[in-house]
Amino acid sequence: MTDGPTPDAVATAAPQGAERFLEVRGLKKYFPVKGGVLNRTIAHVQAVDDISFDVAKGETLGIVGESGCGKSTTARLLMRLIEPDSGTVHFDGRVIGASNGIPVREMRRQMQMVFQDSYSSLNARLPVEATVAFGPIVHGVSRPEARERARRLLYDVGLDASRFMKRYPHELSGGQRQRVNVARALALQPRVLILDEAVSALDKSVEAQVLNLLLDLKKEYDLTYVFISHDLNVVQYVSDRVLVMYLGQVVEIGPVDEIYANPRHPYTRALLSSRPSMDPERRITEPPLSGDPPNPINPPSGCRFHTRCAFANEVCARVTPVLSTFGDDARHEVACHMMSPGSGHPDAPARA
Amino acid sequence: MAEVEALRPGAEAEVPIGAIVARGYWGTVAYRLSQDPVTIAFGVVLILIFLAAIFAPVLAPHDPYKTNMPMRLTAIGTPGFLLGGDELGRDMLTRLLYGGRVSLFMGLTPVLLALLIGGSLGVTAGFVGGKVNMGIMRVMDVFYAFPTVLLAIGLTGALGTGSRNLLIAITVILSPPIARVAESVTTQVRAFDFVEAARASGADTSTIIRVHVLSNVLGPILIYTTSLVSVSIIISAGLSFLGFGVTPPTADWGLMLATLRTTIWANPYVAVLPGLMIFITSMCFNLLSDGMRNAMDMRF
Numbered sequence: 001m002t003d004g005p006t007p008d009a010v011a012t013a014a015p016q017g018a019e020r021f022l023e024v025r026g027l028k029k030y031f032p033v034k035g036g037v038l039n040r041t042i043a044h045v046q047a048v049d050d051i052s053f054d055v056a057k058g059e060t061l062g063i064v065g066e067s068g069c070g071k072s073t074t075a076r077l078l079m080r081l082i083e084p085d086s087g088t089v090h091f092d093g094r095v096i097g098a099s100n101g102i103p104v105r106e107m108r109r110q111m112q113m114v115f116q117d118s119y120s121s122l123n124a125r126l127p128v129e130a131t132v133a134f135g136p137i138v139h140g141v142s143r144p145e146a147r148e149r150a151r152r153l154l155y156d157v158g159l160d161a162s163r164f165m166k167r168y169p170h171e172l173s174g175g176q177r178q179r180v181n182v183a184r185a186l187a188l189q190p191r192v193l194i195l196d197e198a199v200s201a202l203d204k205s206v207e208a209q210v211l212n213l214l215l216d217l218k219k220e221y222d223l224t225y226v227f228i229s230h231d232l233n234v235v236q237y238v239s240d241r242v243l244v245m246y247l248g249q250v251v252e253i254g255p256v257d258e259i260y261a262n263p264r265h266p267y268t269r270a271l272l273s274s275r276p277s278m279d280p281e282r283r284i285t286e287p288p289l290s291g292d293p294p295n296p297i298n299p300p301s302g303c304r305f306h307t308r309c310a311f312a313n314e315v316c317a318r319v320t321p322v323l324s325t326f327g328d329d330a331r332h333e334v335a336c337h338m339m340s341p342g343s344g345h346p347d348a349p350a351r352a
Numbered sequence: 353m354a355e356v357e358a359l360r361p362g363a364e365a366e367v368p369i370g371a372i373v374a375r376g377y378w379g380t381v382a383y384r385l386s387q388d389p390v391t392i393a394f395g396v397v398l399i400l401i402f403l404a405a406i407f408a409p410v411l412a413p414h415d416p417y418k419t420n421m422p423m424r425l426t427a428i429g430t431p432g433f434l435l436g437g438d439e440l441g442r443d444m445l446t447r448l449l450y451g452g453r454v455s456l457f458m459g460l461t462p463v464l465l466a467l468l469i470g471g472s473l474g475v476t477a478g479f480v481g482g483k484v485n486m487g488i489m490r491v492m493d494v495f496y497a498f499p500t501v502l503l504a505i506g507l508t509g510a511l512g513t514g515s516r517n518l519l520i521a522i523t524v525i526l527s528p529p530i531a532r533v534a535e536s537v538t539t540q541v542r543a544f545d546f547v548e549a550a551r552a553s554g555a556d557t558s559t560i561i562r563v564h565v566l567s568n569v570l571g572p573i574l575i576y577t578t579s580l581v582s583v584s585i586i587i588s589a590g591l592s593f594l595g596f597g598v599t600p601p602t603a604d605w606g607l608m609l610a611t612l613r614t615t616i617w618a619n620p621y622v623a624v625l626p627g628l629m630i631f632i633t634s635m636c637f638n639l640l641s642d643g644m645r646n647a648m649d650m651r652f
Contacts, residue, residue, distance in 0.1 A: 079552050108554045121545035125377045125567035131546075134563065135553035168377070181549075188553065 020090075021224050022055035022078070022192065027087035029073055033297060043297045047073040049248040050087070052323075055192070060218070060225040062239030062256065064232060064271065066293055070248040071228045072116075075196040078226065079113050080104045092191075109139060112185035116197035118177035122169040128154065128180050129165035135187045146187075153183040156220070158213060175206035179213065186221065193218075194226045199234065211238060232275050236260055241331075244268045247296055247304045250323055254332030264326070264334040266309045303337065313337070315344040377567070384647035391643025398636045401629075405452035414443035416450040416603050425619040436622040438608065439615050444622055448629060451603035455630070458515065458597065458604070459585030462522035467577045470527035474534025475569060479542055479561055489535060492528040500525050504587055508596040518597035522584055533576045537569045571648040578641035582634030589630050605630050 028051075030044035048070040055061045063071050076082045078089060080097060088095050091111065095101030115121035122131055132150035137143060151161040157179040169177055178198065185193055195214065199207045215238065218225060229235050235242060235256075242259045244252040244267065252265040263269045270289040289308060294300055300307045306316035315337055323335040326349075337345035385391060404411060413432065420441035428436045428444075435444035470492075477488040495503065507521035541547065542565070550560045589606025591597040598604040600611070608626040616623040 076548075081548055081551060105554045108552055113549070113552050115545040115549060117545055121549050123544075123546045123550075123564050123567065126563075134550065134555070138553055138555040138559060184549065184553075 020054045021057040021092055022226070023088075023090035024054070024078070025052050025088050025090070027051050027074070027077055027089065028085045029070075029077055029082060030085055046248050046296050046299055048077060048084075049299075051245070051248070051250050052087075053243055053250060053253055055224060055226060058222065058224055059240040060227050060238050062235035062242040063226065063228045063245060064230065064235050064242060065245035066271075067230065068293060068296065069245045070296075071230075071245055072196050073248075074245070075113060075194045075226070075228055078194055079108065079111065081113075109188045110190050111192040111194065112188060112190040113194040113196060114178070114181050114185045114198040116200055118174055118181055118201060119169065121181055122177055122184075124169050127166050127168055128159075128172070129161075131169075131180065132184045132187050135184065139188060149187060150183070153186055154180070156186070156217070157183045158209075159183075173206075174202055175210060178202060178206075178210055182210075182214065182217070186217065189221075190223070192224045192226065194228070196228045197230070198227075200229060200231060207234070214238070232272060244271065247293055247299050249304060250333075250335065251305065252332075252334045252336075253323070254329070254334075258329065258332050262332075264332070264339050265305075265336045266311055266338075267305045270308075303335070311338060311345075311347060313345045313347075319343070377571075381571070381644075381647045385643065388643050388647065391640060391647075394636045394639045394643070397632070398640065401452060401633055401636070402456065404449055405456050408446075408449035408453055412443075412446040412449050414446040416442060416446045417601055418442065425615055425622060427619065428621050435625060436619065438612060438622065444625055447603045447608060448605070448625060451605045451608055451626065452629065452633075454515075454598055454602060454604040455585060455589060455606065456633070458518060458522075458588035458592075459581055459633075462519050462526055462588070463577060463581050463584045465519070465523040466526035466530050466580070467573070469523065470530030471534045471573055471577075473527070474531035474536075474573075475538045475561065475565065477531070478535040478538025478569075479557070479565060481539070481542070485535070485539075488531070492531045495525065495528040500583075501587060501590060504591055505594070505596060508591060513596050513599065515598050515602075518588060518591055521591075522587055525587070526580055526584060529580070530573065530577060534569060534573050537572045538565060541565055541568045575641055575645045575648060578644060579638060581637040581641075585630060585634055585637070 027048055029048045030046050032041040033043040033045060034040065035042045051070075051074065053061070063074065065071050073082070077084050088098070090096070091102050091107050096107045097104050122128075126134075129147060129150045132153055133143070133146040136146035136149055141149070151165055154161040154164055159176060159179055164172070164176070164180075169180070172180065178201075181198070198214070199210050202210060211234065214225070217223065225238070227235065227238050239256045241254060242256050243250055244259070244265065246267050252259065252263065252268045259268065260272065263272055267289075274289060291308060294304070294307055300317070301320075302318050303309070303312075303316040303321050306312040309316065319337065321335040321337050321340060321343070323333050324340065325331075325333050326339045337343035338347045339349075341349045413434075420437065420443075423430075423433055423437040423441035423443075424439060426433050426437040426441075428434070430436060433443050433445075435448065438444055438447060473488050473492070477485040498506070503525050504521045507524060508517050511517035511520060547560060547564055550564050555563070588597055589604070589609065592604050592606035593610040595610070598607050600607060605626040609623075609630070612623040612626065
């Protein structure tokens, strides 16, 4: 799979009830901000505020957004590396961490994560082979077998195991390290891989190699990806569906071609138009979005984007828009008053 | 090491297979130490001191407790009394060899105990964080409120004199600083993604600490601990000097210094010998810890 996803692939990968693999419902995480003389909680960073989405078996869901919008927090919440304040995640129909659901440890065997920083995510004191074999050993695989699996995986991610297995992380290049990270994530034979900015720190040529490796591995191991990135081109290349986050909330979600060809939310449009154009004649001179995202400690009322939105109306500051479908495409959802009939926004379509 | 690798990009493409030796952390440390003659020299001196202390019964020409009044305060170089005699005419060389056993034991044991106690408290505090960290580290801070030697005197005063209580007292005063160092390096290591990745692999806390944390924090903790050996030797010698630790007639460098102090006008060279031994041993430990830091301190 060296070219972008075909429309057919998108159509078959769309979630259809039974195929839902991950169901995220109302996930919320507020980080307390401590301060004052008594070190009391004086505020909360609303890192992830009530987000819901599904991931279908075998698809790649891309998650995009600016820095600090809660992408990585979402990834860590999915892995239960941090505890959510509220909300549930169903993994293959079972609630993660619930008494009658799937235990966190079992979930972690089936869902793994690749971190952004390839250096800090490898233990500098362990040879590569030991790092990859660590997970299986923890899960009770015998040491020789775990090492054998590590060598096979190193080979699968394109590293000559006989040369690399005894190496230490500082003896590898960034791309090689990230390949080791991928091998480590695959060592438990997971079904879902969360890639948190997994290729963002690599330079472009290496990034392309690792991306293609990820696409190959996905087919080979029948994986489902949650692909988090701020790079819109990369997300377009790998994803079947795309979720756009802004300040801890989902503003738009839909099939990748729909989102990129036909973005509905003003924020998505601004993000997409912020991509550098490959055509010098169509160079962007005006910044599509001005300023930084507002502070997630005190996010704006109503629609969180209204402070930076060119189409903002008084209703936007007052009422929080709900993520909902519009028109005839049930797979494309937007949280914008302009798309919601009868919302009170002057540009909204008339009530049907 | 990392810097060296960075200076030759694409190295593994040019160097034939097998030419790169993956040494690992401790292998690299050993290699770096071998390139540092000063540290090796001090290490060798220390080893000699240890060997001399261990084999004191074989090496010593006299009985360390047998007094010999005619030989009181004989000069250094007297035949049969190579380093002279002390205030009761006992052979100084013999006393120094036997004294080394006690002094080194009194210097090292509390450090090892403190490494165990302070190290595990600090690693626990650093790794668990939050309220546990608060609890452990604030208790450790209480010990900082007292001057070290005063606290040791207070403790031996409360527990009673004798070498066992001296060991306990020094262990107590050395544990908090080791805990502090262990806590701070563990807190740093805990923030690395590989700890999170290990957790994501389903490993429990004790496995993560054993495999991933200790391998990264042990180096810095050991360096600091080595530097405390000299402190421990000096404090135990000092307390013996003041009469809180080892009791006469046991040979101990600190105690010997105390008793010979009165004779310093009669034969200053003999009186100075135990002090010199304390000084040399402490210096060696300090410089060894410096060398170890140079060898171990690699940015990861």
